[in-house]
Amino acid sequence: xxxxxxxxxxxxxxxxxxxxxxxxxxxxxxxxxxxxxxxxxxxxxxxxxxxxxxxxxxxxxxxxxxxxxxxxxxxxxxxxxxxxxxxxxxxxxxxxxxxxxxxxxxxxxxxxxxxxxxxxxxxxxxxxxxxxxxxxxxxxxxxxxxxxxxxxxxxxxxxxxxxxxxxxxxxxxxxxxxxxxxxxxxxxxxxxxxxxxxxxxxxxxxxxxxxxxxxxxxxxxxxxxxxxxxxxxxxxxxxxxxxxxxxxxxxxxxxxxxxxxxxxxxxxxxxxxxxxxxxxxxxxxxxxxxxxxxxxxxxxxxxxxxxxxxxxxxxxxxxxxxxxxxxxxxxxxxxxxxxxxxxxxxxxxxxxxxxxxxxxxxxxxxxxxxxx
Amino acid sequence: xxxxxxxxxxxxxxxxxxxxxxxxxxxxxxxxxxxxxxxxxxxxxxxxxxxxxxxxxxxxxxxxxxxxxxxxxxxxxxxxxxxxxxxxxxxxxxxxxxxxxxxxxxxxxxxxxxxxxxxxxxxxxxxxxxxxxxxxxxxxxxxxxxxxxxxxxxxxxxxxxxxxxxxxxxxxxxxxxxxxxxxxxxxxxxxxxxxxxxxxxxxxxxxxxxxxxxxxxxxxxxxxxxxxxxxxxxxxxxxxxxxxxxxxxxxxxxxxxxxxxxxxxxxxxxxxxxxxxxx
Numbered sequence: 001x002x003x004x005x006x007x008x009x010x011x012x013x014x015x016x017x018x019x020x021x022x023x024x025x026x027x028x029x030x031x032x033x034x035x036x037x038x039x040x041x042x043x044x045x046x047x048x049x050x051x052x053x054x055x056x057x058x059x060x061x062x063x064x065x066x067x068x069x070x071x072x073x074x075x076x077x078x079x080x081x082x083x084x085x086x087x088x089x090x091x092x093x094x095x096x097x098x099x100x101x102x103x104x105x106x107x108x109x110x111x112x113x114x115x116x117x118x119x120x121x122x123x124x125x126x127x128x129x130x131x132x133x134x135x136x137x138x139x140x141x142x143x144x145x146x147x148x149x150x151x152x153x154x155x156x157x158x159x160x161x162x163x164x165x166x167x168x169x170x171x172x173x174x175x176x177x178x179x180x181x182x183x184x185x186x187x188x189x190x191x192x193x194x195x196x197x198x199x200x201x202x203x204x205x206x207x208x209x210x211x212x213x214x215x216x217x218x219x220x221x222x223x224x225x226x227x228x229x230x231x232x233x234x235x236x237x238x239x240x241x242x243x244x245x246x247x248x249x250x251x252x253x254x255x256x257x258x259x260x261x262x263x264x265x266x267x268x269x270x271x272x273x274x275x276x277x278x279x280x281x282x283x284x285x286x287x288x289x290x291x292x293x294x295x296x297x298x299x300x301x302x303x304x305x306x307x308x309x310x311x312x313x314x315x316x317x318x319x320x321x322x323x324x325x326x327x328x329x330x331x332x333x334x335x336x337x338x339x340x341x342x343x344x345x346x347x348x349x350x351x352x353x354x355x356x357x358x359x360x361x362x363x364x365x366x367x368x369x370x371x372x
Numbered sequence: 373x374x375x376x377x378x379x380x381x382x383x384x385x386x387x388x389x390x391x392x393x394x395x396x397x398x399x400x401x402x403x404x405x406x407x408x409x410x411x412x413x414x415x416x417x418x419x420x421x422x423x424x425x426x427x428x429x430x431x432x433x434x435x436x437x438x439x440x441x442x443x444x445x446x447x448x449x450x451x452x453x454x455x456x457x458x459x460x461x462x463x464x465x466x467x468x469x470x471x472x473x474x475x476x477x478x479x480x481x482x483x484x485x486x487x488x489x490x491x492x493x494x495x496x497x498x499x500x501x502x503x504x505x506x507x508x509x510x511x512x513x514x515x516x517x518x519x520x521x522x523x524x525x526x527x528x529x530x531x532x533x534x535x536x537x538x539x540x541x542x543x544x545x546x547x548x549x550x551x552x553x554x555x556x557x558x559x560x561x562x563x564x565x566x567x568x569x570x571x572x573x574x575x576x577x578x579x580x581x582x583x584x585x586x587x588x589x590x591x592x593x594x595x596x597x598x599x600x601x602x603x604x605x606x607x608x609x610x611x612x613x614x615x616x617x618x619x620x621x622x623x624x625x626x627x628x629x630x631x632x633x634x635x636x637x638x639x640x641x642x643x644x645x646x647x648x649x650x651x
Contacts, residue, residue, distance in 0.1 A: 061546050087549035088558075094550040100543055104565040113561070118552025166552060 013037075016170055016202040019067040022050075022057055029053050029226040035170075035202035042213035043206040045223035046245060051206035052097075054223070055172050058204065059094050060087035071170050071202075088117075093168030097175040099159035101147035107154075108134065108143035111161045118166035133161040137195075153184040160195065171196070173205035177212050189215050210249040214238065222246050240286055240363050251317075253287040253331050256365055264362070268329035272305050275357040282365040291359040292333035294323060295352045296343055305355045307331060310348050314340075325353045408626070415623055416616040423620040431598050432606040433624065439514065439602060440582035443521035444529075447578050451529045452571060456559060458530075459537035477527045484523055485591020492519065492592075516593035517600050521582035528581050532574030536567040576636050580629060 014037035022029040029050040035041045045051050056062040058069065060076065063084055069077040071092075076085045093114075101110050111130035115121045121129065134143050137157040147155055156176065163171065176192060177185055193216050196203045207213050213220055214234040222230040222237065222245070230242040241247040247254030257266040262277040264285060272285055293299075299306060309327030316322075320334045323345060331353050335343075345351065389397065416423065423429070457463065458470060476484055492499040492510045502508040510516040544566065548558040564571070586604040593600040595609065603625050610618040 056546075059546075059550050061549065087546070088552050088554050090550075092550060094547070096543060096547055100541075100547040102544065102547075102562060102565075113548070113553070114551035117548070117554075117557055162551065 014072045014169060014201070015039075016058070016069070016071050016204070018058065018069040020054070020057060020064055020069065021066040022053055022062065023065040024053070027053070027226060029057075031221075031223070031226075031228045033204075033221070033228075035204055037202055038197075038200050039219065040196045040203040040205070040217045041219045041221060042217035043204060043221050043223055044208065044210060044213045044246075044249070045206075046208060048225075049223040050226040051208075051223055052174060053226075055094070055174050055204070055206055058170065059092050059172055060085060060090040091167075091169040093163035093166065093171045095156075095159050095163045095171075095173040095176050098179055099147075099155050101150075101155060101159060101162070103147050105146075106143060107139065107145050107147070107150065107158045110147070110158055111165050114162060114166035129165065130161075133165050134158075137161050151184070152180045153188050156180060156188055157191070160192070164195075164199070169201050171199060171201055171203045173203070175207055176205055177207070177209065192216055210238075240284070240361060242284065242365075247286065251289065251332075253289060253292070255285045255287070255329060257283060257285065259283045259362065266329060270307065270328045272355070272360065273357050274360060274362060276362060279362050283362050284365045286361040286363075287331065287355055288359065288361075289322065289332040289334040290320075291355065292331060293354045294325070294333050294335060294339070294343060294345070295354060296345075296349070298352050299354050305357065307353045307355075308350065309353070310350050311345050312347070314345065314347065323351075325351055327353060331355075411619065411622055411626065415619050419616060420620055420623075423617050424624060426617075428597055428601075429606070429617075429621060429624075432601055432603050432621070433628075435514070435517070435598070435601065436583055436603040436625075437628075439517045439521055440525075440579050440585075442518045443525055443582040444575050444579040446518065446522050447526040447529045448571070448575055451526045451574075451578075452533055455530045455533035455537060456563075459534050473530050474527055476524050477531070481524055481585065481587030481589075482591050485520060485588035488520060488523060488588065488592040492516075511592055512594040512596065512600060514593075514599050517589055517602060520588040520592045521585045524585050524588050525578045525581035529571075529574035529578040532570055532577060533567065536570030536574075537563070540566050572636070576633070580633070583625070583629065 016033065016035040018033045020029065020031055020033070027048075027050070031050075031054070033041075033054075043051055043054060053062065057064060057077070064077045064079055066079055067077075068075065068080075071090075074085075075081070075083050076090055077083065101107075102113065105113065108127060108130045111133050112121075112123075112126035115126040115129055116123065119126075131143060134140060137160065139154060139157055139161070142150065142154060142158075147158070150158060156179070160176075163173075177188060180188055189212065196205075196216065205213075205216065214237075217234060220230070220232060220234050220237045221228050222243070224243060224245055230237055230246055237246060238250045241250055241252055241254050244254060255264070255266050255268065255272065257264040257272070259274065259279040259281060262274050262279075264272045264274060264279070264283060266272065266285075298308070307325065307327035307329075309325045309330070311323055312326040312330070313324040314321055317334055320336055321340050323333045323335060323340075325331050325333065333353055343349075343351070388394065454473070458466060458473070463469070489496065489511060491497050492502065494500070494503055494509060494511065499510060502510065508515075510519055540563065544562055545558050548562045553561065583602075584604055585602070586608065589600070589602060590605055595601050595605045597606075601609070603621060607618050607621045607625070610621060
């Protein structure tokens with residue numbers, strides 16, 4: 001209760017504060033979420049993590065099972081108080097996955113739809129304002145086109161204009177970049193970043209693409225199985241992942257274990273020697289694959305961690321090659337193609353992976369932000 | 373016959389149907405086409421202009437077209453909303469309503485006519501009050517024809533539209549809601565345009581069924597030339613007195629149906645391709 005009050009104070013006056021429990025057959029989403037006015041938060045998670053459920057609930061398309069959603073001073077959903085503001089009366093703008101532009105309406109009328117329905121503008125005023133939005137979004141002259149006649153990037157802008165035109169006080173985006181090909185994606189990402197940063201309303205986007213999330217958002221929350229497993233700034237999440245899913249997304253090796261006396265007993269078996277002798281208790285250890293050295297003979301002498309195992313996979317990774325070693329536990333190493341040629345690696349080659357103690361990033365595992 | 377087909381099979385992967393399917397299929401086609409051939413072969417082509425020129429024929433044709441069109445209009449006006457309710461509202465007893473709606477599809481039309489008489493007849497459950505309060509009498513009037521045709525034909529429209537509503541991507545309606553559109557506005561500006569082809573297809577099915585309506589009409593509205601004698605009734609009556617006229621009338625009805633169907637199908641009714649209109 002105090003947590004909720006504090007959250008509300010923090011997000012006031014125009015932020016989103018939500019305490020949510022949503023039960024559906026075979027699934028439960030339970031999380032707290034605060035998004036300040038002008039803040040862009042990305043919810044990142046695998047398929048089935050509850051991202052779409054979260055968005056639909058905030059939009060008023062699904063009701064809460066329990067909890068409370070407030071936007072500024074208005075309560076949008078509170079089952080205990082029997083308050084539920086349906087989607088058509090919530091000041092919320094949504095950009096849907098696949099955009100869902102109305103195919104029988106022109107781009108202009110798509111943008112004008114909310115202006116007429118939400119703001120009650122007459123046809124002409126709505127048209128004029130819609131034209132203004134199209135101009136602002138670099139779509140001048142495309143107003144008469146049907147959605148089928150627009151490119152992916154253009155359709156995305158129309159969808160964004162349609163959602164923003166009625167001046168929503170909360171903006172939700174569902175996989176806004178997923179439908180675009182790689183070449184337009186780069187450009188649209190920058191456009192999205194600039195547009196969302198200027199809104200002044202709380203913005204929540206959900207995505208399964210970490211690059212989209214990190215380039216567009218100020219803050220990330222990571223959802224897995226209907227729970228928040230990590231919450232933080234993009235750089236922080238990228239450097240110190242808390243779950244195997246996040247570690248895989250950001251391309252780090254992640255190990256959990258118990259630290260004592262300068263070494264960590266890993267929960268997967270094996271152990272790691274640390275440079276830092278003070279670490280104690282449950283910790284996570286992140287290892288950057290570029291810092292892992294591979295040897296075809298067992299290295300001796302220096303104070304390093306050395307794990308032996310066969311090469312289980314080789315795949316190109318940018319200008320390097322990602323080698324997976326089937327040691328206990330397994331580890332990824334990124335090496336140059338020159339190094340790959342020198343070592344004569346192939347599937348099954350026995351190797352030793354060496355990790356310097358000073359290259360380990362060790363951090364406590366205990367303080368899950370909202371792992372309740 | 374099958375052997376002949378087999379020989380003509382081209383070596384490009386197009387393989388003929390196996391005979392247990394090909395033979396019955398051929399029988400079915402023959403069965404559907406032969407009666408029409410019979411109609412064309414035996415038609416009194418030379419007398420045709422005289423036969424169709426009669427006032428009674430023109431009256432019956434005009435009456436049929438008018439009543440079928442009115443019945444279709446009424447069906448669209450109340451049938452589309454009912455289809456929406458069935459597809460979108462969680463009603464208690466919805467499946468019961470669904471069953472009731474489809475009942476006229478399987479009910480013998482004569483039974484429908486009897487039921488209509490008991491409900492809307494001068495002494496019927498509802499008809500009594502229509503008569504005494506508003507002075508409205510339905511049986512044996514042109515309005516009665518429209519009522520009978522609507523009763524029998526509307527389910528075709530409802531079933532078609534309900535199917536379309538269930539198949540449509542509901543997320544577009546969600547999108548409209550998040551833009552501030554209430555359910556009525558969403559229906560008008562988003563759902564209806566999306567299901568328009570199915571509404572048209574359902575309307576054509578409904579219209580064709582109404583045009584051919586016989587049993588309920590003759591039972592409820594009677595057979596008075598000029599007021600309730602539609603084409604099917606005229607055909608039936610002529611068959612007993614003047615067979616040549618019956619054939620001529622049938623040809624006319626056939627021509628009207630084919631024309632309408634082709635015109636609509638080419639314009640904006642891709643949906644008609646599937647289910648053929650009822651007799």
